[in-house]
Amino acid sequence: MEECYMKISVVIAYHDEKQYIKDCLASLAEQTFQDFEVILVCDGCEAPEEGIPETLNIVTVMQEEKGVAGARNAGIEKAQGEYVVFLDADDYLAEDTLEALAEKAEPETVVYISKTETWYSRKVYQDNGEKLDEQNDTNGDEGEETKVDPENPYEYLIANTKKWQNISTLGLLIPRRLLIENPIRFCEELEYDSDIPVLMEILAKAPKTVYQEKGTYIKRKHNDPINLPSLLQKKDATKKVAEAMKSYEMASRFVDKENGRAFHYRFAMCLVTMIAPFMIESKAAERKETAKELKQTLEILGKDGWAEIPLKHHPRKLIAYGLAGDADKIVKKTRNHARRQTLFRVCTSRAKCKRYLYEKVFSKMKMLDDMVIFESFFGKSYSDSPKYIFEYMNETYPGKYRYMWVNAGKKLNLPYPSKQMKRFSFKYFFYMARAKYIVFNGRQPQYFIKRKGNVFLETWHGTPLKKLVFDMEDVTTASPLYKEQFYIQTRSWDYLVAPNRFSEDVFRHAFMYDGKMLETGYPRNDILYCQDKEKRMREIKEELHLPQDKKIILYAPTWRDDEFYGHAKYKFTLQLDLAKMQKELGDEYIILLRTHYFIADVLDLSEYEGFAYNLSKYDDIARLYLISDVLITDYSSVFFDYANLRRPMLFFTYDLEKYRSVLRGFYIDVEEELPGPMLMTTDEVIGALQNIENVVTEYSDKYTAFCDKYCAWEDGTAAKKVVETVFSDKSNK
Incomplete structure (x- = not known):
């Protein structure tokens, strides 16, 4: 065997995993042990150009595509280290891993360490990954949990795996002499299971095996199996x-x-x-x-x-x-x-019983051709585009359809005759299986059955500001299976409503949606173009017991997902100084607060009675837009809808520096495109309100450009256009 020039050769089979290789190599660059080389075998692809740490000793091998087995074999031939470690291009190592392996290294000894799995990038994993993975455990298991002895490699490396394909050589410190002299190579005829015979041969021929409790091999699972499936997900x-x-x-x-x-x-x-x-x-x-x-x-x-x-x-x-x-x-x-x-x-299980009846009984029953089911925000409110489609249909086609609204357990206040059903009740499954028309503004359950003749209208619920679904890298606020689930769900959508060209383009790639797009604007914004605007404004103010002679400020901040101090225990510190605002503006203005429902009950505005009103639980924010003279928001997408009124908007971005990393996950450059000033303090907000005409003048051109881009399709007739298309489409008859 050739002379060894370093302790370890890390062999990486690279097959154009551009989105993962940066984390992989960064984890090597930050190892506490540095006596190693990296053999990067580019299997039928170009070498990566970005994210290559300059400190790494990388030997690049180019070859025609031979698969993982062929790439690893090429790496063995090129390696010059005393030991070989196999690392997949989409995985990474804890910082002490190579040091831990080297610590136990002895001639002719195979060292193995623990492995863990994660759905997340290296940064997210280091920050909070273990907790997130524990919350989102989606692993199935082949058989019962088996207690294993870590000192027994057969138990630890084989019985401890969850699937046959999980058996692997990854993370082992293998003497190169053992691989060369036997010789041990991966079978290139096997695309998925080439590790298994190699591992068993290594264990059989290694004179000694040692378990090292320090160090961790981190196996990254792919959260986008539609576009970027791992071998396990193919x-x-x-x-x-x-x-x-x-x-x-x-x-x-x-x-x-x-x-x-x-x-x-x-x-x-x-x-x-x-x-x-x-x-x-x-x-x-x-x-x-x-x-x-x-x-x-x-x-x-x-x-x-x-x-x-x-x-x-x-x-x-x-x-x-x-x-x-x-x-x-x-x-x-x-x-x-x-x-x-x-x-x-x-x-x-009552829940499993409902599902069974839905799939095996209810979905086989005759479809109700005149039944329309509506759901807004998972049954939590009577609002958004489903509300305005429902009202238009009742006004235009009285008696033609039967309606069913989904609620979350609390009866909705509906202005027209309609039955209601609690989400996930037996009644819910019965009608979801039989209704011809379904109108939702969010996703349907994963197990929804799209029957022949079903018409599914998805209105969605806003112009996208934060990146969505397939445009996201890490998914930390939903199931790691979110992308796959979303893809399956969107295959059932017959129509998707887009409020503007920008949204249509985003929906196409972010949802991977190739179905019918309704270029109509949002039905929920029709009220902002109503002909009897003054009359409606008076009625809404009377409904909410608001003074008719005061101007109204609507403050609608986004939800900060770090605002909690325990499970389901949310906190919110109001950064606007309401006392100062009341003193300076109280003669002319009142302020309505519309916060996330998580913190609706946290706000105590009793000392500002007559000036500040907590309307966080008010169902329909569009009606609050209509009565408001000025909007104050931050990174919430509400400003896309409010812009239809062409009224002033102020952006209270007091934590801009903290949020810059979040802003990089936005579709627009908020600092360039926002049609109003970004303000950092209450004094700046008060000053802008006291000089609101100057603000309007200063941002006039930017506001016009903003409306041209995001409001061009809105004209107050979106519900009419949607209904005439969906419920008159001959293909739906």
């Missing part, structure tokens, strides 16, 4: 099943009776969770061929050998049927097992 069932059996066969040569139980158990779980379900979905010929291959695979251990593996009844029966090559019995047993599990869940 939909390639036929090949994955074939490779599972092939890799088991190859690896079995290196497994003895003493150390093989964990290995064979994990394959049995693979049969239960992957191979048997695949056979259910397969056509007869493919099912028969799979059963034949499975029989040959299971015969490697044999009937007596499998009898010694600790398995429960279901996997043991599948093993028996597999050894007999009986595809029909495998399928029947798997189906019956699934039915028993479903029956148990249905009988013991």
